Amino acid sequence: MQIKIFLLTAIFCIAVLASFSQTQSATITGKITDEDGLPIPGALVKLQNNSVSAVTDVDGVFKLEKLTAGNYALTVSSVGMVPQQKQVSVKQGSVFNVNFSLVSSVQRLEAVSVIGRTETQETNRQAFNVTAIDATKLYNTTLDISGALDRVSGVKVRESGGVGSNFNLSLNGFSGNNVRYFIDGIPMDNFGSSFQINNIPINIAERIEVYKGVVPMWLGSDALGGAVNIVTGDRYRNYIDAAYSFGSFNTHRSVVNTAVTSKKGLTLQINAFQNYSDNNYKVKVEASDIYTGAYAPEATLRRFHDTYHNEALIANVGVVNKSYADKLLFGVTVGKNYKEIQTGARMVSVFGGWHRRGNIIMPSLKYKKHDIVKGLDLTINANYNLGNEQNIDTMNVRFDWYGNSKPNGSSGERSRSLYKYKNNNGLATAMLNYKINENHSLALSNVFSTFNRKGNDPLSSSNNLERPSKTNKNVLGLGYNFDVKDKLSATVFGKFYHQNTSTGRSYTDMAATSKLGYGTALSYFINPSLQIKSSYELTNRFPEAVEIFGDVENQEGNVNLKPQISNNLNVGVIYSFALNSEDHFSVTANGAYRYATDFIYTRLNQNQSKLVADNLEGVNTWAADAEVRYSHKNWLSAGFTLTYQYLRNLQKYAIDPATGEQQTSVSPVYLDQMPNIPYFFGNADASVSFKDFGKKGNTLNVGANVLFVHDFWLYWPSLGESTGDSKYGIPLQLSPDINIVYSLKDGRYNIGLEAKNITDALLYDNFSLQKPSRGFYLNLRYFINQNRK
Amino acid sequence: MKSKLKSALAVMAVVATLTACKKNDESKNITKGEFILTVTPVASTGVADYLVNVPTLDSGAVTTQGNGQEQDGTYRYYLTHNNKFFSMLYGQGNPGAVTAYRNVNGRLNKITNFQTETVQAFAAVNNDVLLTKVPRKINADGATLYTYYQVSTNTLQIEKEGTLDAMAPANNGEIAHFSWLQQVGNKVFAPFFPIKNNSFDSDFHDQAWIAVYSYPDMTLEKTIKDDRTSFIGKYFTNGLGVVENGDVYAFSGSLSTTSDLVNEKSVKRFTDTKPAAITRIKSGTTVFDDYYFDVEVASGNYYITNWIYVGNNKFVAHIQPKAEKGAYTTGKELAIVDVLAKTVTKVTGLPGKAEINSLTSNNYTPKDGKTAYIGVNLTNGLGYVYKINATAATATQGLKVSGGNITAVQYLANN
Secondary structure, three states: OHHHHHHHHHHHHHHHHHHHOOOOOEEEEEEEEOOOOOEOOOOEEEEOOOOOEEEOOOOOEEEEEEEOOEEEEEEEEOOOEOOEEEEEEEOOOOEEEOOEEOOEOHHHHHHHOOOOOOHHHHHHOOOOOEEEEEHHHHOOOOOEHHHHHOOOOOEEEEEOOOOOOOEEEEEOOEOHHHEEEEEOOEEOOOOOOOOOOOOOEHHHOOEEEEEEOOOOHHHOOOOOOEEEEEEOOOOOOOEEEEEEEEEOOOEEEEEEEEEEEOOOOEEEEEEEEEEEEOOOOEEEEEEEOOOOOEEEEEEEEEOOOOOEEEEEEEEEEEEEOOOOOOEEEEEEEEEEEEEEOOEOOOOOOEOOOOEEEEEEEEEEEEEEEOOOOOOEEEEEEEEEOOOEEEEEEOOOEEEOOOOOEEEOOOOOOOOOEOOEEEOOOEEEEEEEEEEOOOOEEEEEEEEEEEEEEEEEOOOOOOOHHHOOEEEEEEEEEEEEEEEEOOOEEEEEEEEEEEEEEEOOOOOOOOOOEEEEEEEEEEEEEEEOOEEEEEEEEEEEEOOOHHHHHOOOOOEEOOOOOOOEEEEEEEEEEEEEEEOOOOEEEEEEEEEEEEEEEEEEEEEEOOOOOOEEEEEEEEEEEEEEEEEEEEEEOOOEEEEEEEEEEEEEEOOOOOEOOOOOOEOOOOOOOOOOEOOOOOOEEEEEEEEEEEEOOOOOOOEEEEEEEEEEEOOEEOOOOOEOOOOOOOOOEEOOEEEEEEEEEEEEOOOOEEEEEEEEOOOOOOOEEHHHEEOOOOEEEEEEEEEEEOOOO | OHHHHHHHHHHHHHHHHHHOOOOOOOHHHOOOOOEEEEEEOOOOOOOOOEEEEEOOOOOOEEEOEOOOEEOOOOEEEEEEEOOEEEEEEEOOOOOEEEEEEEEEOOEEEEEEEEEEOOOOEEEEEOOEEEEEEOOOOOOOOOOOEEEEEEEEOOOOOEEEEEEEEOOOOOOOOOEEEEOOOEEEOOEEEEEEEEEOOOOOOOOOOOOEEEEEEEOOOOOEEEEEEEOOOOOOOEOOEOOEEEOOOOOEEEEEOOOOEEEEEEOOEEEEEEOOOOOOEEEEEOOOOOOEEEEEEEHHHHHOOEEEEEEEEEEOOEEEEEEEEHHHOOOOOOOOEEEEEEOOOOEEEEOEOOOOHHHEEEEOOEOEOOOOOOEEEEEEEEOOOOEEEEEEEOOOOEEEEEEEEEOOEEEEEEEOOOO
């Protein structure tokens, strides 16, 4: 291990030194802003009579390198802006700085909209199979991050209930912890229950990147099926964005984001948010009378013990644009959450007193510096969660769905507990990126995470939770990129994974596990409107702490869980075209094949009271997804996504649970489709925008969205009679949402109205848990920014 | 422009082809009949059995592929009583559910569902099903209680529910954990083994106990004791059998355990000194008589793990070598136990022990004095129903079962 790190570092250093021998050439840099002095990201900067071009970054900054001395005409264009041209003269070995201030041109918008690209669209053009959601367009909704992700092709978010409920995201057939979450490139693994994608409002994000399959080196970690990266951005240096919404089921959400940056580069950023919901939506259940035992089939009842609330504050203070750091931020995330637990893993087990509390106190460090030596960028992130979680189950009763209870022994509702614990999780990441020249770059990344659960339960001294629950993981990666601007992007990489787990069970206590992985990704523009992408990876996915040790709620730990090894192959095509100057189309299609051994999937535990992660010898997946978008002028936008994924069990000989040995006759479910995984689903949306509605500067947006999930079986599809009504399944689901947003004064004030699940359809999820019934929400948002010029 | 639209459509067509679903029509596998097999697919831990109706147990083949009624839950137990088939869900922490079926034209037809608790012992008593939930923890603050439910098989509702003192039957500071329940005349016999707080260990051994309750009042009338054997039956197993003349026979496997700390690990140890044997309670009495049948001597050092009474004083018993004793083990060999003749005769015709994964312990007998049907699950993953002839002590291979392990063999006439 030590030697390997040393060798990798050595190789990297040689590459760095080699770069110094290169001769210096002329460079043009600059910043592009709009009339208000706001940076314009994604603007195209081109040299006339030359193929050299660049696109501005988040800060509106561009850089044209390796120029020979001489006079140039520099043209800048961006969506909705009048293009500008400037003459510049550069000398050998010098850096010429030129800034542009573009003037907006509303009437030109539709003409350039296909060429100009936002950062979001830029992301979509990487070699990786990535979809970026422009979160800013969803700011006037009550969506949280997971709600926005559900609209991406290939993505299915599965929630166990309403606000604050557990979630599980699947990406082209990979689900759960196969998919990793990042915030600004920092893994979110150790953020605790107070800060997760199901309780972070969309307004925190600027965009969300969804990587399907191969994940870029700079996201490190051991993601297997893909990754979700939430980019919070810092587009505005001084701003306030505040939103509040309330609606059905006594749901209140508010979020305030603000930043202040001084001329000297001192900055303070604050994100604060709060969610509250009674989650007392209606469900349809077979409810039994606790006294007679008689079931009322299909009773419609309200949930009565599902209140959830969380409050969080993220504060960062530091400096930006200094000689020693582009960004150096010290921060702290503080928050707490309260969650009542209504059901177990299945809706048959009902609880009325069991709840949880948690808090997060997480100091963090973020450091970023470009050009430590020319072309070498360094990013360091670290954080440690000091928060506590507590599981509170003290009522010795059993509840029914009517909210009645009766005494039931002395062991609590599920298991009498006041267990309070700390997960003691910490994370450190370091990322070095070296751009050798226009075409070649190298990346080295390391991600280390640690977990050590410790706690005690005053109600149970013999609690086996007190065994060591410790795991450390390290992922080291080295990658090489080859880029030809707007034509070709290719990458190869290798990763070294290492995990150390201590479970205190001597017979299963795992020794250190190490694995190697590698992969390659390629994208190619056949012409400017047609791009193809493909990638292959041999990857390893190590068990998460929560999968090994459980979550002390409805997930049971599995200390015997093995890493999943998967061969992933992805291909994709993106094609955009215009029928005429008013009608624009874009079509995206992706295909994926996966072959995984020791496939990690979620099943019910022995008593169906909890979920548990387990390995299946082999599973392969064929997946395809497609997205079509259409826009007419600048007021109509519509599109749909469709995903089909076929997961097949390749375990030919079942393991006898009694003996642990392989059977010699072929398993009855060999080659059967994996149960309880949605395999055909989609989403359609349309929105109409009325500019200058009522008054100049006011906009009215009306949108509709329909989510579709094909019915699927709860257990193995091939087993049992499927013709009658005896086979358990999750029926077809269709859920239409409607939203109306009225923005005043160019978006300073916004009023949104949303109706979710308007047909009051029954929506199910994980193991047939029901999701919220029809709900209405009102959303108010205020946004103002001021930029120092 | 048209060509662009065409290529876009082509891309979509490819996706549509990939998305085309395939449908399997496996209704051809469906079987019907008055015999019921319950089958658990091995490859799907966490899923309960499939209920499969079959026309005969003597021959043919059946599969769970596209056949059988799927049931929710993990562990289920079955009882046929009063022309109904009861499927009981067992799940620690989850409420228990009972589904009642009638057999209509050879197919189980769900009548109703009702909810109870997860129980540790149940039995048919009069026209009821009696279910009892046994505590495992001694309540430091108050009484340690059993909960019982009397479910009417006519109204299919809990008719009566109550609690009983779980410390009273043993009266030695340990919980009396019922091994099973058996109706004897107008009373309920509950053989039990004592357990310590939150453990299956006991400080007491070489002792048989039966708690005797009145029915339906559930008053503890007395505890019958005998120190010639250890406790009767075993966890979730009926150690009693009532023969035609009303006499009750009881087997003991000598299975009391305690735990010692060895190298900081808890290691279980058997504590009984008495041999595995059968004792008797004469009809109409509530005391053990002087009948004693040493099973170990008669069988050549085997003990009984389960039995089914086929009539004419004969039991078909699962037996296990004493040297391979386990507290929860179900024997992989069968023997005919004649309680009157005091003989144990090994059954021939079963597959070799090494090929057998398990024998079912919930089985069917027409009570003709000679026949029982036992499910045999092989290590290769296939299963067969074997027909046992108690007179000849032979086993004959019958119905082949693929797609899971047989967990119960039952019969319910069409009605």
